[in-house]
Amino acid sequence: MSNFYLNIAVDTPLYRIFDYLPINNSPRSDYQAGQRVSVSFGRRQKIGVILNISSSTDISKAQLKPISKLLDAEPLLSPEDLTLYKWAANYYHSPIGEVFAQALPKQLRMGKEPTIKLATLYSLSQSGHALDETCFNRSPRQRALWQQLKSTANPVDRHVFAALDWDWRAPINSMIKKGWVDIQHEDAPALSPPEAPLFSPNSEQQAAIKAISKKQQAFQVFLLDGVTGSGKTEVYLQLIQQVINNGKQVLILLPEITLTPQLAERFRKRLATQMVVSHSGLNDSQRSQAWLRIKKGLANILLGTRSAVFTPMNAPGMIIMDEEHDPSFKQQEGFRYSARNVAIMRARDYNIPIVLGSATPSLESLHSVQQNQFTHLVLTKRTAGASQPVIRLLDCRHQTLDNHLSPSLLNAIKKTLERNEQVILFVNRRGFAPVLMCHRCGWVGECRRCDSRLVIHKEAHLLKCHHCGTEHRIPSTCPSCQEAELFPLGLGTERVEETLNSHFPNTPITRIDRDSTRQKDAMQSLINQVRQGGGQILVGTQMLAKGHHFPNVTLVGIVDIDAGLFSCDFRASERMAQLITQVAGRAGREEKPGRVLIQTHQPEHPLLNTLIEHGYARFAKEALAERQQAQLPPYHYHALLRVNAVKEQAVLNFLTDVGHLISNIQLTSIQILGPVPAPMLKRAGRFRYQLLIESPQRKARHQFLKSLLPELEKIKSSRQVRWSIDVDPIDIF
Ligand code: ADP
Ligand code: ZN
Ligand code: ZN
16 A cells, blocks of 8 residues: 555546545656646546645545556646635635636546647748739639738747738638748747837836836736726836846736737837747637747747736746736636736736736726835826816716617717718627517516526517527517507617718717627727728727727717616726726827717716816725725725525525534634525526625635635535625626
8 A cells, every 4th residue: 555645636626635545556656736637536537636745544444445547747836826825715615626627628627648748840842932913813712812921031820910800821822822822830930020019118117117118027916097098008018028037037917808910019029039829719728828839938038818817927927917907807706816916916926017907997906006015007198199088977867768878979979070080989788778668568678597588689689688699589479468568768789870870871880799799809899990990980898998999980979877877886987087087098099189078967076076076086086085985905804705506495404504514613703694595596597596604814804705605515405506706796697
């Protein structure tokens, strides 16, 4: 019998580490923490990671089994990685196996060998060079690729084609077949010389760059708080350049929606260094390759979304998180972590600086500034001679609205178009209208599986539930009284588009929402169309608020803000203020001044007025004071226990048992609120309840959860429900 045991994290929802024996007669020196193994688990084989090697175990000899296979000769994960993943499991009270499942790219989690694939490089052959433009009269795509290759001296990898909004594979393959293009395989693609910036940083940018680069060798959190268009990206670029010149790597985290091929291309061109990207649009192989290239030091920059925060760095130099306030940095299912939190922890472990950037910083980060935990760097001015847009409220009371559009807004749109400038109209909801109602009997189209109304999607001729995905054809007569008197209530992007079409029949109108951009690259071609200039209107949801730079937009209209002023979530006002500020930031980004008009029936509303008269910083200060007074985060600490089941009674039974468990735990500085039904009680056919755990001390919350959670999986009634714990929840649904 072996005298050592392997403590293994296995991907299961159980709060446990599993002990296994080594393979028969294999020496201890074969094993190290961080190696992957394959083990039999129940009736299945699963992949796990060795966390520890110990000399004793609590498991009886009869129950111990040897692992089936050792997958890595060298550890795939370093001690630092293990420390971070263990910290995350502990802080978020998540089963350790689930943390590993999240942290490792799918292929590696499935046991695939950690080998780097060689890059394919393309260059023109001699006969390719000998061609001229006219050879491509009948194949414009081949011509574009030919021109691209002709303009570069060295062989290039596929990234140079990334900005094309069509599939370049087929045309390049036929050029390879004709012998015009040569390919070769390398472990690192050749680079073209870096593009120089077109300007030098202004004094505020310089000050920020200087403050951060002074601290390159130590952990420190910087909040780069810069108004929209103040040139935060330029600050990042200059810092990244310094870090990679010192031979170190940079991890850059971005919200999903802003990490476009164009942005990646901009970074690639400016920095001319080995760079990899990681986001949900890539396939499994691309994601694990990016992970491995950073881990092995073959790339200097990783540009990634939320989950990239777990990628091990070979030579850590700096972490940058752009749009740090963005809710997409919080994972909302399974292992519910905040990438901002994990990134800060990671920077601390690596002892490197981290830069959080935003025009509308989260209240959490501003609070940390007040506590002197973060260093505040402020960019107050827009670059390139652009001024801040003027924001005004349009009082819609007593006005005759045409489908929610007021005469003053329509007039402002008309004037803007007459100057050949562009307009953005922001609408909170996709679809045509949120409710279908019968004029005769009052029937309303509701989802059978959720407590919600079905949204009318006129273009698709469907009623859709935005919560569970249920779809029906739009009925022509009322299902209840059979009269043909159904009418749409409220508005969505499709309806605003239709109304604008009737007012401005000769103006191109582009709708940007999840429906219009569903197809790959659709977003990009819509954006390219807008960039071409000329008078145009864009109608869209929050997708429009983030990052995009439309130089010719001078008017932004916010159509329906009122509903958001009355939410039951205490974070709604923060979200609203961020959204308004970000949407407003799309106006007047170059020489032409911008204007923002907000339609409202609440022109006296304090939130709107503070924001408009004094700006986001003042709003945030007041909102923080309110949070403190109300004993809410970030002053107090929350955790949310969510429970759901098809049978409501099962949820209630489980919560009763949880109540008994809690009454046996000593509650120091803990308040339990609930259980209460979730704001949407029924969703996708399941009944949902929640219990809020609240404490003025993070530590007390932690201790409480540590005593409670391992007990929950033991209660019998837990088998009839699904439950989850969310530490630092960011919404209560
Ligand atoms: P932010 O991310 O802060 O909203 P960006 O980084 O996108 O702003 O910068 C806005 C625009 O200003 C970009 O087109 C950028 O190239 C340009 N820019 C940045 N810094 C300067 C500068 N110092 N002088 C002139 N233009 C600049
Ligand atoms: Zn009816
Ligand atoms: Zn539904």
